[in-house]
Amino acid sequence: MNTILFSILSLGILGGVFGGLLAFASKIFHVEVDPRQEAVRNCLAGANCGGCGFPGCDGYAKAVAAGEAPTNKCVPGGEETAKKLAEIMGVEESSAEAKIAFVRCSGGDLNAERRFNYSGPEDCRSAMLFGGKGNKTCTFACIGFGNCTRACKFDAIHVENGVAKVNRNRCVGCGACAEACPKKIIELIPKSQKVMPACSSKAKGAVVIKSCKVGCIACTKCQRECPSDAIHVIDNLAVIDYSKCTGCGHCAEICTRKIIKVL
């Protein structure tokens, strides 16, 4: 009987003492953590995509709470999250413009000439090592081994017919694919943008015609006909000024190579 009593008492007291000590210690050794940090963290999308430029959502939350980062950097969270963060931090809201990835190439297996048959590892970077610019005659073309697909955490970009294509419903605009693309032909564009030229070739028109059926030959027709002066041919390539573009779609209609796509 005594043994049972002693066991219960001694362990109970031991537990009580340790518990008390820990409770006491947590008071003494209490470290102030900014409560806003947790509040900010809870509002974030939690994808840890790194689109904000910080190491994960926790890193961004810490920086926001410390006032070192703007509240509109969470791309997957978009405007809604930016609003919430601004509320928590008590700063004026500056909305994050929703972005989306766009592959500036449409020359897949059907359209772009191949320079050689590549049979190395299925990786865009290793394909780049051969002859410097990949397996297509056009040195700006998508190689199509899907480094972007592997980088995407949202299953939003896939290679179809040898060229990467973004699923606009899934893309959150974190920019991981743009980072992973060794050709740097994936661009983050405003989600509201209606038209985009799907070509990155800065080669001269005559060269483009030989290498790809769907390359920009810098005919400048779009530049001449754009009603709002939003599209210009710079370095042999049509480039849209997002701030001026109204999305009328006229350029897409008249493009001689049909490379300006309506999104």
Added chain:
Amino acid sequence: MSIHTNLLGSLVAISLGAILTNNFIFSQFLGCCPFLGCSDKTDTAAGMGLAVIFVMGLASAICWVVDHYILIPLGLAFLETLAFILVIAALVQFVEMFLKKAVPSLYQALGIYLPLITTNCAVLGVVLLNVQNDYSFIESVVYGITGGIGFLLAIVLFSSVRERVQFSDYPECFEGFPICLVSAGLLALAFMGFSGMSIM
């Protein structure tokens, strides 16, 4: 391991035993989970090893006191395991809080490993072995610390091996943990060489 009348001699014997001949990981198979889990980089492995040294030494000291001044006088030696788990858990919690306040840089460096040690069988193992071997207070503390040093040695050696294995050529089916376990086994075999060493 017999107890020597000469304290210094026995401490040397205990230390050598804990570090080399009876290494916690390689010959007693205690603490294998952090050994495999935290050994992919040498930095983190060293951090984990240092944390284990610290907790093992402290746990040995406190558990010895609890055992000799509370449990044995009350005739409750059968509660040792339970009481020791309690002590270790509380101790690790306390150390974590203390480090967070006093040495934030060390707290950052140890990171997740400190709470992980709470459930590390090597720590519970060392305090139970102290009882089993009937060590005195000083012997217990030395056994705890040197046991930790043995753990550090093992995990740092193993992480260096793993860092090299990553870049070497091995059959694809061994990718990941299999090759890791094979190299751990080879390392343990190498440590078996020490078991022929006689200490005085």
